[in-house]
Amino acid sequence: KAGVTQTPRYLIKTRGQQVTLSCSPISGHRSVSWYQQTPGQGLQFLFEYFSETQRNKGNFPGRFSGRQFSNSRSEMNVSTLELGDSALYLCASSVGLAALGTQYFGPGTRLLVL
């Protein structure tokens, strides 16, 4: 069974631009969660989607948004990029809600904002 895939793996953007990251969960998994990882703040929860509905949200500004499609694939969008948005963005999938089972993480998308 293929693991969680994330595209692109690396991305360079400039301040003010917007970016869309994609996550394909493991086949049969209905939950996708997104996390931001930085050296200073560590791994922080962004949001979780289950069956196309946002189930949980972290403490990030409205510039960070996401959605999930009927095939469980998910996208995350960051608008008006800031230097501080440079980070590794990880997505994780699980069969049911993340709190009830095992999450499997993808390799991440490394975003650099110049």
Place this chain on the structure above:
Amino acid sequence: TQLLEQSPQFLSIQEGENLTVYCNSSSVFSSLQWYRQEPGEGPVLLVTVVTGGEVKKLKRLTFQFGDARKDSSLHITAAQPGDTGLYLCAGSEAGGTSYGKLTFGQGTILTVHP
């Protein structure tokens, strides 16, 4: 948002030594997970502990959940260079509107020298 304090932040030891990593909070978690992350990859789940006082063993790794479900520890016996990596604890919030949201500790970077 519940906070998890993980210590130590860095650990550099020789092969064969024992070590313990701690994860503490003032809040109660419904469950606690330990992950290991290697460079360029997403975190991989090692174990989930659910019951207060629970102890789980995974080869040379021993995980314990505190009686009050506020803290946890990871003990590695006879560390090997292959144990090198970033170790993360993550607690699942117990209730309210944030039920199931995962809060991660800052992580412990372990280096085991041959």
